[in-house]
Amino acid sequence: MGVYLNIDVSEYWCPNEECSDYGKKGKGNVVLKEEYGKKEQRLFRCKTCGHCFSETRGTIFFNLVTPKEEVLRTLAMSANRRFAHLKIRDF
Ligand SMILES: [Zn+2]
Numbered sequence: 001m002g003v004y005l006n007i008d009v010s011e012y013w014c015p016n017e018e019c020s021d022y023g024k025k026g027k028g029n030v031v032l033k034e035e036y037g038k039k040e041q042r043l044f045r046c047k048t049c050g051h052c053f054s055e056t057r058g059t060i061f062f063n064l065v066t067p068k069e070e071v072l073r074t075l076a077m078s079a080n081r082r083f084a085h086l087k088i089r090d091f
Contacts, residue, residue: 007032007042014046014053021048023071 010026021029033045033052042055 009044012044012055014048014051016046016049016051016053017074019046019049019051021046 009030009032010028012030013023013025013027014021014030016022021027027048029046029048030044031047033043043052044055045052
């Protein structure tokens with residue numbers, strides 16, 4: 001008890017690209033699952049898709065310069081390649 005109080009889960013978001021809440025902060029879908037390891041890394045779980053991810057992994061995503069653009073690009077690339085470049089150019 002007490003250790004979890006310093007963690008603001010609203011700063012974390014689901015890294016599962018197939019999740020409907022992927023990349024969205026403050027949705028309330030991310031919950032702290034448990035702490036593990038000697039480095040006190042924390043494990044989070046997305047209630048929307050059930051995906052589990054570590055604090056370290058989340059930090060990597062936070063360090064993206066333009067996360068929104070990366071998300072859009074990832075979505076475009078996973079879509080039909082013929083139209084992907086058109087969508088990116090629109091932005
Ligand atoms: Zn999710």
